[in-house]
Amino acid sequence: xxxxxxxxxxxxxxxxxxxxxxxxxxxxxxxxxxxxxxxxxxxxxxxxxxxxxxxxxxxxxxxxxxxxxxxxxxxxxxxxxxxxxxxxxxxxxxxxxxxxxxxxxxxxxxxxxxxxxxxxxxxxxxxxxxxxxxxxxxxxxxxxxxxxxxxxxxxxxxxxxxxxxxxxxxxxxxxxxxxxxxxxxxxxxxxxxxxxxxxxxxxxxxxxxxxxxxxxxxxxxxxxxxxxxxxxxxxxxxxxxxxxxxxxxxxxxxxxxxxxxxxxxxxxxxxxxxxxxxxxxxxxxxxxxxxxxxxxxxxxxxxx
Numbered sequence: 001x002x003x004x005x006x007x008x009x010x011x012x013x014x015x016x017x018x019x020x021x022x023x024x025x026x027x028x029x030x031x032x033x034x035x036x037x038x039x040x041x042x043x044x045x046x047x048x049x050x051x052x053x054x055x056x057x058x059x060x061x062x063x064x065x066x067x068x069x070x071x072x073x074x075x076x077x078x079x080x081x082x083x084x085x086x087x088x089x090x091x092x093x094x095x096x097x098x099x100x101x102x103x104x105x106x107x108x109x110x111x112x113x114x115x116x117x118x119x120x121x122x123x124x125x126x127x128x129x130x131x132x133x134x135x136x137x138x139x140x141x142x143x144x145x146x147x148x149x150x151x152x153x154x155x156x157x158x159x160x161x162x163x164x165x166x167x168x169x170x171x172x173x174x175x176x177x178x179x180x181x182x183x184x185x186x187x188x189x190x191x192x193x194x195x196x197x198x199x200x201x202x203x204x205x206x207x208x209x210x211x212x213x214x215x216x217x218x219x220x221x222x223x224x225x226x227x228x229x230x231x232x233x234x235x236x237x238x239x240x241x242x243x244x245x246x247x248x249x250x251x252x253x254x255x256x257x258x259x260x261x262x263x264x265x266x267x268x269x270x271x272x273x274x275x276x277x278x279x280x281x282x283x284x285x286x287x288x289x290x291x292x293x294x295x296x297x298x299x300x301x302x303x304x
Contacts, residue, residue, distance in 0.1 A: 026052040031282070031299015038292050047299065050075040065109045071119060072102050112163045122156050123169035127182025127199040129212040131223035131242035132253035134270050134282050169199075178203035192217050206233035219247040223255075236260045249274035263289045278303045 030048040051074070057067040103119035158171040165187035171180045182199030193216040200209040208229025215222055223242045227235035237260035244253030251272045258265040270284035279302035287294045 021058070022054065022056045024052070024054055025304065026050070027301065027303040029299060029301035031297060033295065033297040036294045047297070063110060067107050067109075069105045069118075070102055071105065112161055114160045114162070115158070116160070117157045118155075120156050120158060121171075122173055122178065122201065123158060123171040123180035123182040124199040124201040124208075124210065126158065126160075126169045126171070127167070127184045127197040128210050128225060128227075129184070129195045129197045129214045129223065131212075131214070131225060131240050131255050131257075132221070132244045132270070133242075133255070133268075134272060134284060173203070176203045206230050208233040208235045210235065219245055221246070238264070265289065275300070275302075 028048070028050045030046070032044065033047045034042055034044045036042045052072045053069055055067060055069040057065065059065050105116060105118035105120050107114060107116040109115075155175050156171055156173045158169055160167060160169045162168075165185055167184045167186075169180070169182045169184075172178065173180075178201060180199060180201035182197065184195065184197040186193075186195045188194070194213070195215075196213045198209075198211045201207070206229060208227060210225065210227035212225035213223065221244050224240065226239040228237050229235050238257070239259070240255060240257030242253060242255035244251060246252075252270070254267070254269050256267045266286060266288035268284060268286035271282070273281045275281055279300060281298075281300050283298040285294070285296045
C-alpha cells in the first residue's frame with residue numbers, strides 16, 4: 001500500500017494546516033480458465049483482472065475518524081470470471097467484462113460504533129462467515145462458497161457496533177427496500193480460533209436467514225454455512241461445508257455445497273502457494289450438476 005500526504009492547500013505548508021492521509025492500494029490477477037457446459041466442447045480462455053482503490057482519511061477534533069474510498073474494480077482487459085447476481089446458484093457466464101464504473105464507500109467511526117455507506121456489504125453478508133475459497137481475484141468456480149445478500153452495490157447503509165470480539169450490524173439498501181440485521185463473534189474457544197455468524201434480512205417480496213461458522217486448529221481449519229428463506233428469496237435450503245490445511249506458504253482445501261433447488265450440487269478443490277511480496281500462485285477445479293459442468297483455473301494474483 002502506498003501512502004501520500006496531501007496538505008489542504010497547494011501553497012507552502014505551515015504549522016497548524018490540516019492534512020489528509022491518502023492511500024493507494026490494489027490487487028491484480030492473471031491466468032487461464034477452462035470451462036465445460038454439458039456436452040459442449042471445453043472452452044479455454046486467458047483471464048486477467050485489476051482492481052484499484054484510493055482512500056482518503058481524516059479525523060475530527062472530537063475524535064471521529066472519517067474516510068472515503070473510490071473503487072475501480074473489474075478492469076481486466078480480457079475474459080473475467082467474476083460472478084455476479086445470485087452467487088449461491090452460480091454463474092457460468094465468462095464473456096468479456098463490460099466497463100465497470102467507479103464506486104465509492106464513505107465511513108465514520110467513533111470508538112466501537114461505525115457507519116458505512118456506499119458500495120459495501122449489508123448486514124447479512126457482513127455477518128455470515130465464508131467457507132474456504134480463493135478470494136480476491138474473482139476466478140471462482142460459480143462462487144457457491146460465499147453467501148451474499150443483495151445486489152444493491154453503491155446504495156447500502158450499515159451501522160455497526162464492535163466490542164469484545166462481537167460485531168453487531170444493521171443495514172438498509174434502498175433499491176430493493178432491504179433491511180438486514182446480523183451478529184458475528186470471533187475469538188479463541190477451547191484452543192481453536194473460531195468465527196460464528198448469524199443474520200436475517202427482509203427485502204421486497206422475500207425474507208431469509210443464515211447461520212455460519214469457521215474454526216482453525218493450528219494448520220487445519222473447517223467451515224460450514226446454511227441459509228434458507230421463503231420461495232421468492234435468494235436462498236432455498238442452501239448449505240456448504242469445507243476443510244483446509246495451511247502451512248509453510250501452501251494452502252489446500254476442498255468444499256462441497258448444495259441446495260433444495262435442482263442442479264445446484266457442486267464441489268471445489270483448490271490450492272495456493274505464497275510467492276512472497278504479496279503474490280500468490282493459485283489453482284482450482286470444480287464440478288456442478290453431477291459433473292455435467294466443470295471449471296478449472298490457474299494463475300497468479302498479487303496485491304499492493
